[in-house]
Amino acid sequence: MQSFTEENYLKTIYNLASKQQGEVSTNALAEMTATKAASVTDMLRKLADKQLIHYKKYQGVRLTEEGERLALQIIRRHRLWEVFLVQKLGFGWDEVHEMAEELEHIRSEELVVRLDTFLGHPQFDPHGDPIPTPTGQMPEMGYRKLSDAVAGEAVCLRAVMEHSTEFLQHLNHSGLTLGSIVTVSEINAFDKSVLVQIGNDRTVFVSHEVAKNLLVS
């Protein structure tokens, strides 16, 4: 059985690894867990002892098969709770991250099974992220970033890669919601910002920084 803290490290390693090539660095983990690098090193030694990560000093870290299984279990719980908070309790998608961070650690296999059934076996969380299967498979969606679309393309907004309240409220404000069809009408050659038309309605400005965090298909 892992501690609350160990679970958070596993989840964070998975999330960082899925956004990059190769091993996850100590510093990246320190930033994500809001701790210092020295603390991360302590924990990595511990997780390596438990065979949950592959770790060589100074060389970064990668989950073992068992570590990945556990990480996906935690991510599954996190995403199911987010669906609950939004669909059943009526929270906004910008309000649920912190609560789900706590709920994901509730220790009961049966609870997850029943919650999943209660929610109707959802495939995606409110941010468009796929929910890992009970057996620990992460569905591969093959989305692209909006920032990689070319002028004239019409794409469907599928997911967001950033879950902060500020970012999501900014999207609310722009009228960008998951499932909308947006057409890229213009790409600024200098700052790579884009103008997109939402459906047949208004056209909004999207900075490159934001477009990089929007997944489309």
Added chain:
Amino acid sequence: MQSFTEENYLKTIYNLASKQQGEVSTNALAEMTATKAASVTDMLRKLADKQLIHYKKYQGVRLTEEGERLALQIIRRHRLWEVFLVQKLGFGWDEVHEMAEELEHIRSEELVVRLDTFLGHPQFDPHGDPIPTPTGQMPEMGYRKLSDAVAGEAVCLRAVMEHSTEFLQHLNHSGLTLGSIVTVSEINAFDKSVLVQIGNDRTVFVSHEVAKNLLVS
């Protein structure tokens, strides 16, 4: 802000105090929290420093007004989650205690408000215990113990004072459910066990140990 552990002590002090006269003892707390008396003493000093309890060495402990307010907040959360687990997820009343022990510590005022609304503002948890109001009042029910009923009396089963899986499964087995009307047909003078008829159906044997933990009106 209190730690997970501090919250558990406050809740436990409240629960013990409500079942007895006067101050709560160190030993009683040690038993309930599954720790040793020395550990309890440490925590009592800490809670006293925070003005959450009245504490004089060797003299037991009692919640301050603020301590009671916090305790009732935690108990409210615990009982609302129990309702959720039973009514929405379909767990048995004998399965939910452990999970609610964890869920009660989720830190979000808004979550409690929305959960309460989602559940339809329930008055009682699955064990028949009243749910404290949002403002921190514990409804006074004035129930008696079944063990205090006299022969011939017909009473309604309202609540259980023991939440262990074993106890509740024993009740399931006996067919004793909350809301049933039971008639005391016989009281054994030697061991104080009682025979009760459930509605107009079967008559079951109830030991004094069990009858002491059943609240009726």
Added chain:
DNA sequence: ATAAAAATTTAGGCAAGCCTAAATTTTTAG
């Protein structure tokens, strides 16, 4: 009333997770 028993507290320690400062290794820039 007092000695034994029970309850409680104090003293000193341990593990988990965090920290800072210093040492080490790796990476980068010139």
Added chain:
DNA sequence: CTAAAAATTTAGGCTTGCCTAAATTTTTAT
């Protein structure tokens, strides 16, 4: 290629909440 910069690890410490053993206080039984 090498020196400086950056990243990482080690060393030593802190806090929380727990423990055991010993000391103290309260309660109980004679």
